[in-house]
Amino acid sequence: MLRYLLTRLALLLVGLFVASAIIFLVLRILPGDVAQMIVGTQGSVDQVERIREQLGLDQPLLAQYLGWIGGVLRGDLGSSLLTGSPVSEQLWQKAQVTVPLGMMAMIVALLIAVPFGVLSALRRGRADGTAISVVSQGLAAVPALWAGMMLVVVFAVMLGWFPAQGFPRSGWSTPDRALRALILPAVTIGVIEGAMLLRFVRSATLQAVGQDFVRTGAAKGLTRTQALIRHGLPSVGLSIVTVMGLQVAGIVVGAVVIEQVFNLPGIGRMLAADVGSRDLTMVQGELLVLTGFVLLIGFVVDLVHHAIDPRQREAA
Template sequence: MIRFLLTRIALLVVGLAVASILIFFTLRVLPGDVAQVIGGTQASPAQVAAIRTELGLDRPIWQQYGDWIGGLVRLDLGRSLITHTPVADELGQKLQVTLPLAGLSLLFGLVIGVPLGVVSALRHRKVSGFLLSGAAQAVAAVPVVFAGVLLIVVFALTLKALPTQGFPLDGWREPGRALQALILPALTIALVEGAVILRFTRSAALEALGQDYVRTAASKGMTTTRALITHGLPNVLLSVVSVIGIQIAGLIVGAVIVEALFQLPGVGRMLVSDVGNRDFTKVQSELLVLTALILVVGTAVDITHRLIDPRERERA
C-alpha cells in the first residue's frame, strides 16, 4: 500500500509539472500584449516597451517560467499584472463559490444517478427501465448551457421558486441566501452529470445481478431487489467511486461555464475576464489551481478505491 501511495503522489507531482509547462507556454502563444492593454490605445511604442520592462515581460521566457515556479514552491501565486494585487487572495474568495458549487452539483448528481441507475437495472426488461435508460442517454448529451436555460425557464420564470442570478454580497455570512443562489446552478450541472452516473450505475448493477452470489441469495428466498442491495450494492458503489474520478473534470468545467450563465462571482467569471485582459499571471495560476484540484481528487479517488476494494489489495 505504501508503494502504491508513493507512486500516486509521484504521478500527481509529475502531472502538475507537465500541466504548468503546458499552461505557461500555451498562454504565451496567444495573440495580444498585456503591456498594450495596460498602456491603452494611445500609448506610444516607447511607453509600451517601458511597461514590458517594468513587468519583466522583456526577459527570456524560461526565466519568467522559473520565477513563476519558484513562487509556487513558496505558495506564492504571484500578483496581477493589471491590478498588482495578490492572486491568491482573489482566487481564495472566488473558490468559496466555485468549490461549493461543484460539491453541491456532485451531491445532486449522486442523488439523481445512483437510485435511478439501480431502478433502471432492476427494470431493464420493462418499459420503465428502457425509458429511464433512454432518457439518461439523451440528457447526458445535452449541453450544460441549454440545461441551465431550461431550468431558469421552469423554476425561475414559471414557478418563481429560485433566484437565477447573483450571489449575496456578504457571501457565506448569509448561508441561507448563498445556498439558495447555488441550487439552480448546481441542478444544471447535476442533470448532465447525474445522467452519466445513472448509466454507469445501471451497467454496474446489471453486472452484479448476473453474479452468482446475487443469484444464490435470490434463490434462498430474497427478492431480486433485496439481494442486489444487500450483496451487490458494494460493488455498484465501487463503480460509482470510479465514475466520480472520471467526472470530476466535467464538474469543475461545468461549474466554470455555469458561473457565467448565472452571474456567480466564481473562478469561471474571473478566468474569462483575465483572459480578455491578457493578465497572464492570474490566468496561469487559476488554470494550474483548477488542474491541481482535478488531479488531487482523481488521486484521492484512486486511493479510496484501493482501500475499500479487497480485490485490489489482493492483486497488490
C-alpha cells in the same frame, strides 16, 4: 500500503509539474500582449517595452517559468498583471462560490444517478426501466447553457422561487440567500452530470446482477434486489467511485459556463474574464489550481480503490 501511497503521491507531483509547464507554454502561444492592453491603443512602442520590462515579460521563457514555479513552491501564485492583487487571495474569494456550487452539483448528480441507475437496471426490459434510460440519454445531451436558461425561465421568472442571477454581496454571512442563489446553477450542472453518471451506474448494476455471488444469494432465498444490495453493491460502488472522479472534471467545465449564465462571482467567471483581458499570471494560477484539484481527486480515487478492493491490495 505506504509504498503504494508514496508512488501515487510521486505521480501526483509529476503530473502537477507537467501540467504547470503545459499551462505556462500554451498561454505564451496565445495571441495578444498584456503590456499593450495596459498602455492602450494610444501608447507608444517605448511605453509598451517599458511595461514589458517592469512585468518581466521581456525575459526568456525559461526564466519566466522558473520564477513563477519557484513562487508556486513557496505558496505564492503571483499577482495580477493588471490590478496587482494576489492571485491566491482572489482564488480564495471566488472559491467560496465555486466549491459549494460543485459540491451541491455532485450531490444532485448522485441523487439522480444512483437510485435511478439501479432501478433502471433492475427494471430492464420493462416500461419504467426503458423510460429512465431514454430520459437519461436525452438529459445527457442537453447543453448546460440551454438547460440553465430554461430553469431560469421556469423557476425564477415564471414561479419566482429562486433568484435568476447573482450572488448576495454579504456572501455566506446570509446562508439562506447564498444557498438559494446556488440551487438553480447546481441543479443545472447536477442534472446533466447525473444523467451521464446514471448510465455508468446502470451498466455496473447489470454486471453485478449477473455475478455468481448475486445468483447464489438468490438461490438461498433472497430476492434479486436483496441479493444485489447485500452482495453486489460493493462492486457497483467501485465503478461509481471511479466515474465520480472523472465527473469532477465535467463539473469544473460546467461551472465555467454556468457561472456566466447565472452571473456568479466564482472561479469559472473570473477565469473567463482573465482570459479575455490576457492577464497571464491570473489565468495560469487559476488553471494550475483547477488542474491540481482534478489530479487530487484522481489521487483520492486511487487510494479509495486500493482501500476497498482486495484485488488491488494483493497486487500491490
